Amino acid sequence: MRIGVVGAGGVGGYFGARLAAAGHDVGFLVRGAQLTALRTTGIEIHSPRGNLHLTDVRASDDPDELGAHDVVLFAVKAYAIDGALPALQPLLGADGFVVSLQNGGVAPAERVAAAVGVERTVGGAAYISCHLRAPGVLEHHSPLAGMEIGELGGGSSARVEEFTERARDADIDAVAAPDIRTVLWQKLAFICGLAGATASSRHPIGEVRATEAGQRLLRGLVSEAAAVARADGAALADDFEDKTLGLLNRLDPGMRSSLYEDLAHGRVLELDSLHGEIVRRADALGLDVPVTRTVYAVLEPFARAAAAPA
Numbered sequence: 210m211r212i213g214v215v216g217a218g219g220v221g222g223y224f225g226a227r228l229a230a231a232g233h234d235v236g237f238l239v240r241g242a243q244l245t246a247l248r249t250t251g252i253e254i255h256s257p258r259g260n261l262h263l264t265d266v267r268a269s270d271d272p273d274e275l276g277a278h279d280v281v282l283f284a285v286k287a288y289a290i291d292g293a294l295p296a297l298q299p300l301l302g303a304d305g306f307v308v309s310l311q312n313g314g315v316a317p318a319e320r321v322a323a324a325v326g327v328e329r330t331v332g333g334a335a336y337i338s339c340h341l342r343a344p345g346v347l348e349h350h351s352p353l354a355g356m357e358i359g360e361l362g363g364g365s366s367a368r369v370e371e372f373t374e375r376a377r378d379a380d381i382d383a384v385a386a387p388d389i390r391t392v393l394w395q396k397l398a399f400i401c402g403l404a405g406a407t408a409s410s411r412h413p414i415g416e417v418r419a420t421e422a423g424q425r426l427l428r429g430l431v432s433e434a435a436a437v438a439r440a441d442g443a444a445l446a447d448d449f450e451d452k453t454l455g456l457l458n459r460l461d462p463g464m465r466s467s468l469y470e471d472l473a474h475g476r477v478l479e480l481d482s483l484h485g486e487i488v489r490r491a492d493a494l495g496l497d498v499p500v501t502r503t504v505y506a507v508l509e510p511f512a513r514a515a516a517a518p519a
């Protein structure tokens with residue numbers, strides 16, 4: 210398969226490199242220091258699932274040079290979507306499609322669909338903890354390395370089945386989801402809890418959940434996101450909130466979130482696509498989300514400062 214990857218960070222770099230190692234023709238759309246690294250030293254993964262070093266990597270900052278692909282993994286951060294959308298069309302072959310892998314619920318895939326067409330868009334949720342340590346060098350923090358992908362209109366499709374099979378052959382725990390919208394909402398509700406509580410308190414999940422107040426914070430964030438999800442049509446089970454709280458209570462106590470890490474390092478935050486997304490949708494639906502609104506207000510000045518031009 211010819212597979213394009215837009216953004217070779219934690220998600221795109223990991224999945225793209227594994228697919229390349231399995232024999233697929235993978236082209237990375239990257240820029241700056243990433244482009245230099247991929248062209249000179251290649252891409253290196255340090256992983257509990259096995260280290261990998263690819264030295265012959267097809268990479269460019271020009272989508273026309275990379276050419277057409279069967280599948281394009283779209284793996285920039287949510288705040289970088291608009292800047293990267295124009296690159297998608299030239300990367301797509303005649304029957305090619307994009308797999309949108311951002312956190313942020315259904316909105317990122319909807320933005321991709323608006324740009325390239327819903328018939329060329331597949332929604333995706335990444336389950337991995339992997340980050341760039343240096344240009345071209347990725348640190349994979351746990352054995353988890355999966356994705357769930359599916360048609361935005363629901364149901365199964367040959368293209369999703371085929372790509373997930375190829376991904377599994379490449380040691381990626383890929384699953385075809387018949388209802389990806391619900392999967393994306395579930396993930397957003399989970400992350401709103403984990404990221405909102407750890408980033409706003411500047412403490413790992415173990416510290417947050419140790420108190421009654423912390424438990425209430427987590428439940429408030431998850432329940433509000435779940436209420437918005439259900440109002441949007443997501444088929445969340447009645448015990449979704451309890452199960453998600455159970456999961457948050459079982460996470461490694463030292464676990465934080467990308468939002469926390471980005472905040473701690475003064476990097477641009479995905480806040481607008483997480484809690485901002487819940488607040489916006491709640492307003493449109495006439496729902497009250499006071500806990501999410503408070504966490505959003507606490508973090509928003511940091512998001513604004515990090516995004517401001519130097």
Ligand SMILES: NC(=O)C1=CN([C@@H]2O[C@H](COP(=O)(O)OP(=O)(O)OC[C@H]3O[C@@H](n4cnc5c(N)ncnc54)[C@H](OP(=O)(O)O)[C@@H]3O)[C@@H](O)[C@H]2O)C=CC1
Nearest residue numbers: 216218219220285286287289292293311312335337338339
């Ligand atoms: N990392 C993880 O473990 C997980 C991440 N996610 C989600 O996946 C998404 C991607 O996250 P992650 O991989 O961590 O992000 P990273 O920041 O590690 O990688 C994104 C990459 O995209 C590049 N990029 C941005 N805009 C462009 C562009 N126009 N053209 C080419 N490259 C571009 C950035 O490079 P540059 O420096 O040049 O801007 C960056 O290297 C996010 O929504 C995140 O929340 C989900 C699950 C787990």
Ligand SMILES: CC(C)(CO)C(=O)C(=O)O
Nearest residue numbers: 312336337338466467468
């Ligand atoms: C929950 C996690 C770590 C999943 O990989 C994530 O996506 C994030 O922190 O943004």
